[in-house]
């Protein structure tokens with residue numbers, strides 16, 4: 001889809017906010033190949049004891065309810081129904097683990113800031129989320145999703161602070177770009193970049209995405225692909241190594 005060319009349509013000002021614009025072609029190709037592999041559901045955990053043992057490197061998707069976490073997991077993997085999505089906030093109630101080609105695990109997290117959720121349920125999800133973020137040794141990067149229409153909200157700030165406190169390496173991914181005009185994207189990207197200035201664990205590059213029209217997905221696949229377990233040597237290379 002439009003992907004990188006759409007990102008180029010942003011003005012020069014916006015481009016200055018998001019260096020580097022074009023990921024290395026080799027990284028793009030590696031990301032494409034990784035996410036072309038089979039993605040499959042591994043486990044759903046409603047409590048810490050139910051989390052699968054950490055093996056492969058993990059990338060988690062966090063953010064407010066309804067921001068598009070499950071949709072982004074699906075779009076990255078080129079599948080529409082891998083993770084369950086909904087118009088109603090509060091769809092994802094467990095930590096959902098997905099394997100991408102046996103090289104990388106994506107973790108779709110329950111959303112926070114869901115106004116209608118019962119207080120007890122919201123508190124339980126928050127505890128689970130915190131436990132995961134604070135203890136998961138294989139967690140390599142957390143994508144913190146922010147709706148491009150709204151920018152960083154008060155409910156996001158405790159999580160920004162939590163990521164810093166736990167030393168969780170995280171990166172902002174703006175979602176639903178298809179719903180926002182370019183000047184508004186610039187404004188929200190500026191506000192987000194300013195917000196990150198005081199957060200040492202935040203990666204400075206902000207990803208701009210749309211699960212609907214595919215914008216930014218190739219670049220995100222390339223970035224996340226760098227965390228995947230290296231491919232095992234193929235049979236040919238193995239026999240060459242043996243001489």
Ligand SMILES: Nc1nc2c(ncn2[C@@H]2O[C@H](COP(=O)(O)OP(=O)(O)OP(=O)(O)O)[C@@H](O)[C@H]2O)c(=O)[nH]1
Nearest residue numbers: 066067068069070071085086090091092111211212
């Ligand atoms: N236009 C547009 N809509 C999107 C996009 N991504 C997600 N949505 C819609 O936003 C709604 C919420 O998407 P989900 O992926 O379920 O959101 P979530 O963050 O997983 O929500 P919770 O599981 O409740 O925390 C659904 O109606 C999606 O179709 C996008 O890129 N563009």
Ligand SMILES: [Mg+2]
Nearest residue numbers: 069070091092
């Ligand atoms: Mg969800």
